Amino acid sequence: MTGAARVPGPRCLPAAQVHGASRTDTGPRSCDNSSVCARMIGEDSILEWAAGLGIGAAAGLSAWAAVSPWSQLFGPVLSRADSPQAMALTFDDGPNPAITPALLDLLERYGARGTFFMIGRHVRAHPELARDVAARGHAIGNHTETHPNLLWLSPRRIREELDRCQDALISATGVSPRWMRPPYGFRGPQLAPVLRRGGWAGMALWSRAMFDWKPQPPGPMIRRLGRSRRGEIVLMHDGDPFVEGADRTHVVRALEHWLPRWAGAGVEFEILEDEPGELQPAAAD
Numbered sequence: 001m002t003g004a005a006r007v008p009g010p011r012c013l014p015a016a017q018v019h020g021a022s023r024t025d026t027g028p029r030s031c032d033n034s035s036v037c038a039r040m041i042g043e044d045s046i047l048e049w050a051a052g053l054g055i056g057a058a059a060g061l062s063a064w065a066a067v068s069p070w071s072q073l074f075g076p077v078l079s080r081a082d083s084p085q086a087m088a089l090t091f092d093d094g095p096n097p098a099i100t101p102a103l104l105d106l107l108e109r110y111g112a113r114g115t116f117f118m119i120g121r122h123v124r125a126h127p128e129l130a131r132d133v134a135a136r137g138h139a140i141g142n143h144t145e146t147h148p149n150l151l152w153l154s155p156r157r158i159r160e161e162l163d164r165c166q167d168a169l170i171s172a173t174g175v176s177p178r179w180m181r182p183p184y185g186f187r188g189p190q191l192a193p194v195l196r197r198g199g200w201a202g203m204a205l206w207s208r209a210m211f212d213w214k215p216q217p218p219g220p221m222i223r224r225l226g227r228s229r230r231g232e233i234v235l236m237h238d239g240d241p242f243v244e245g246a247d248r249t250h251v252v253r254a255l256e257h258w259l260p261r262w263a264g265a266g267v268e269f270e271i272l273e274d275e276p277g278e279l280q281p282a283a284a285d
């Protein structure tokens, strides 16, 4: 996945329109996803989620399409690395002053690059961190302004969320990301047309989730991360959508464990910065 990252991006709103996000104007609590992260967990949980919404078994296919990282029903998604030899490390919900600097140092130590899907209001709070991520050769993706559940938003509101985040990223880094990642991985049929019209490369999801969105001891995360293989897009978190300075030490500890081992095994790392139009529907596992 190579290509120029600094290319003209989707339309952006003026900076004057992008301030004022609050903790209360968002959907689910965070990427803790204990209630909404069914897409990462499996069919049983997806069905529980659908039943919880009261939409019935007949809507099971739509529920799966809305939450599964592999579903192409609501538009093509990227869920595997471009090269079967490479691993794509991705980090959501930052930048986070408590974790992102240490993470950047660690990645640099092992010559690894990742893709950071940032939240616009975090970028506004810490533009220097976003700038540092870009300056150190990592790719940046758009993770919306306030981390809402896009499943329930109108096309106009989705565009607004993406544009506000894009404006923050361009202001902070000069980079206009081509990839977006929907919060919680949730998307409805209205998202793909918005992305197409906005000139986005597409939506990037993942093939392996680390369930790392809450503070936790590093041991389980080390075990989970050890199951990652070449060709996968790995979902991790360096921040929290709604908490400043969230503790994601376990993410750093797990990478401290695996990066030297991966380096010794010759694992390559891929970042997500395709040119527009390159996205092809990913094959389901």
Ligand SMILES: [Zn+2]
Residues within 6 Å of the ligand: 031, 092, 093, 143, 147, 183, 184, 241
């Ligand atoms: Zn997120």
